[in-house]
Amino acid sequence: MTENMNKNTRQTRQKRVILVELRKVTSHPTADEVYQMARKKIPNISLGTVYRNLEQLSEQGKIRKLELAGSQMRFDGRAYSHHHVSCVRCSRVDDVISVRGNPGSIDVEAGGYQVLGHRIEFYGVCPSCQKKESADERSPRMHL
Amino acid sequence: MTENMNKNTRQTRQKRVILVELRKVTSHPTADEVYQMARKKIPNISLGTVYRNLEQLSEQGKIRKLELAGSQMRFDGRAYSHHHVSCVRCSRVDDVISVRGNPGSIDVEAGGYQVLGHRIEFYGVCPSCQKKESADERSPRMHL
């Protein structure tokens, strides 16, 4: 009925390597970074293939595609749902360890919308940028 | 000290029109939509100018730049902070009327990050897409 019959599940070296490499890291690499990682194993793999496989793997729920505000796509080898923090300086993305408060209970009134859910992103300054910062004159440039 | 001396505050017809037109609408237009709106007043205004001014206005806090997950930039003529809902079908963006629960109190533990804040986006199906939907076989395709 739905278009969920997913014929595209053929196992290839490319797909395998992409998944394995992505799961090795705890960072949340961009497609291009995944491409660089995969190239170390398959030198002539193409960027297009990386995109196609990342898309497919995320459709199958094996990885997670992160579309964070104002940045390119990033991919997460851990498929379970969790929140992320991104650094406003260097854009790196990390997992949030725990959240106090109850974001799960947020309910919303939104002019006739059938609200399906929400997405929360945290932002701040990562440890390494905090260090660099003490000694220089940079200032936040966030506009929520 | 900081680079916040903002010399770029010269008043021009382009900037004025962009702000006025953006404030006229309650939608959350993309840069290109703002461009189309502005062109009705200044036929030969350029897209580049629109981008530059939108950026500037948002830096000055006169408008708000929305960088929603997985979509192009949108702009909001209302500068105060409020949440948004976007339609998973047609991508339109509306204001959230009210939020129950207490997202403001969310606190987070995030490996050494200095957490500055968070961003919440709601998503769902807008009224007009709900109508279209009753009679057809489309299904959600959200991967959070």
Added chain:
DNA sequence: CTGGATGCAAAGGTTTTGCACGCTA
């Protein structure tokens, strides 16, 4: 074998930028 997957390269969509000229302050 068959048709999904690949590599390559071109195209697409969005945003930024370089440059010479124009206009605000």
Added chain:
DNA sequence: TAGCGTGCAAAACCTTTGCATCCAG
């Protein structure tokens, strides 16, 4: 008048696609 802002066009970026070929099942 000085130099920020503009229009135009090219470039930069990121992602998707067309196509001939390859290879997993």
